[in-house]
Amino acid sequence: MTAMKLVRVWLPVIVIVGGIVAIALKPDENGLLGGAMIVGAGLAIWLLNVLYRIGVSGDAEREEEDRARAFFDAHGHWPDEPPPPERRR
Numbered sequence: 001m002t003a004m005k006l007v008r009v010w011l012p013v014i015v016i017v018g019g020i021v022a023i024a025l026k027p028d029e030n031g032l033l034g035g036a037m038i039v040g041a042g043l044a045i046w047l048l049n050v051l052y053r054i055g056v057s058g059d060a061e062r063e064e065e066d067r068a069r070a071f072f073d074a075h076g077h078w079p080d081e082p083p084p085p086e087r088r089r
Helices: 003-025 029-075
Strands: none
């Protein structure tokens, strides 16, 4: 198991399960509030991981766009378009 998978998947799961256990062990007002806060912390960890992955995926899209612009500068057309017909002088 990699450290990345531990942080992305198992850490939020462990924290959320811990919150549910806290609620089950002490079902009075303090136990419910504390357990709900622990569950919220687990959900926050999960959401931060999701938002980070979304942000990192934007970097790959930017790099792809940079490569396409470099191709356009070198060849005069975009990589997904056919080359323009040659002009006679």
